[in-house]
Amino acid sequence: MRFLTLILLLFAGSVSAQFTNADQFVRSREGKNVWEKSTMFWRCMKAMKADPTNKEAVQICNCQVDQIDGYFPMKLIKEYEYLYPNLSLAKLIEADTVLQARIDQCYKDVSQTNLFFSPAQIMSYRDSMAAYIRRNKKEELDESRVNSYCDCAVSVMAKRKINAQTINDMNDPNSMLFNEIAYRCGGYPYKRVSTTTAWKATDSLDVTSNKRIDSIDVITVSAMTKLKVKIGPLVNVWMLDCGATDMLVSDTMINKLLQLKLVSGNDFLGRQTYTLANGKEILCDVYRINNVQVGKFTVNNLVIGASKETDTFLLGKTFLNKFRRWSIDNQRNQLILER
Structure with missing residues (x-):
């Protein structure tokens, strides 16, 4: 990222200050005094909103002044002072890509240790x-x-x-x-239709059952944990995925749910991109859904995404976060849910 502070500063008025170097002037290539080093240095510091205790800013500003010292021939300086009376140095630097690269390097050297120094x-x-x-x-x-x-x-x-x-x-x-x-x-500032959050006490209102804790049998298939999920009359085997944001199904499944009026057009929340475990991004139609049954629990106010690119149904954090606690008992092959 280019950070030509010195160029930007040359638009400002002069600043009086004592420069630490004994040599107080930036000279032309021929050795003639042209600009006060102190003025250029403090304009640079002011542009970075840095004070003298900021070692990185001091290093950059000294470096940038040093790069200009003895660089331009007097003839070219006078030509630019005639063409641009108040912007001569800024225009000189702007026209010289080699000097720009050297000035940029002053910043890059500091950025190797601290990128956000001012x-x-x-x-x-x-x-x-x-x-x-x-x-x-x-x-x-x-x-x-x-x-x-x-x-x-x-x-x-x-x-x-x-x-x-x-x-x-x-x-x-x-x-x-x-x-x-x-x-x-809070993650990238997209206008999300689904906002999965950590468990909160009000989530217990979305879970109904005559039990507080239930243990649901699960199976392991190709290293994936799967269990039965019932929505209305539809019973399918879903993959439990605590890394997935919401429930995720195929467009065929969502069409069945629409036909059975288990979701409707009024439940449509919009479209959202989901990233799968393999890094693939898919665009899904997103709905609000109720009456999702797992074991003895019925859960409402869930979010379900649907895409034609989905074949495995995923039971994600929208579901799991409705419960106060959940865990996997590997010995008994069970999902334990506590509302």
Whole structure:
């Protein structure tokens, strides 16, 4: 990410300050004094909203000033001062890709140890992240959450002092950074039709039974745990998947449920993308469904997704999270549910 702070700062007015170097001027290639180093340095610091105790910002600003010192010939400087009286240095740098790369390297050297070293850099990355999310959205975004999500994400990364090597961890679903951001910031700000949450006391109202605890027989097929699920007159074998968000069925199954009026058009919540265990993403029609029976329990207010790309029915967290506790007894091959 380009961070040409110095170029941006040259639009501001002069700043008076004492520069630490004995040599107080940026010179032309021929050695003539052209610009005050102190002015350029403090403009750079001001742009990053950094104070003198910020070692990374000081390093970057010193480095950028040093890169310009002795770089431009006097003839070219005078030409640009004539063409751009107030923006001559900014325009000179803008026209020189080699110098731009050197100035960028000043930032990159620091970013190897701490990518979020100043408030300005944090804001810059946050804005870039928000733009990236909007540009690469897979579903409809909840615009009210985009900025707050990005604020939260960069706050997590800044506190952890993420560097240029570890920034890619935020895209790895197995990394600590990815999961900390997802946990603290609520995941990507899509306008979700299904919001699976952890158990809460009111969920017990969606579970009916004359028992508080029930043990349901399960079978293991190809390392998958399966059990019987009944919806109306339909009894099928479903895979228990605590990694799945909702219940997931084929479009054939949802059509049967519609025909039997176990779900209706009024239960339709919208469309949503789900990611399967193999990483494949599928777009599903999503419905609210009631009267799902497992063992002695009948569960209401569940979410079920349907896709023509689905063959195995999944019983996911929407169902499991209705119960206060659940566990698998591997010795007895049973799912134990407690409401």
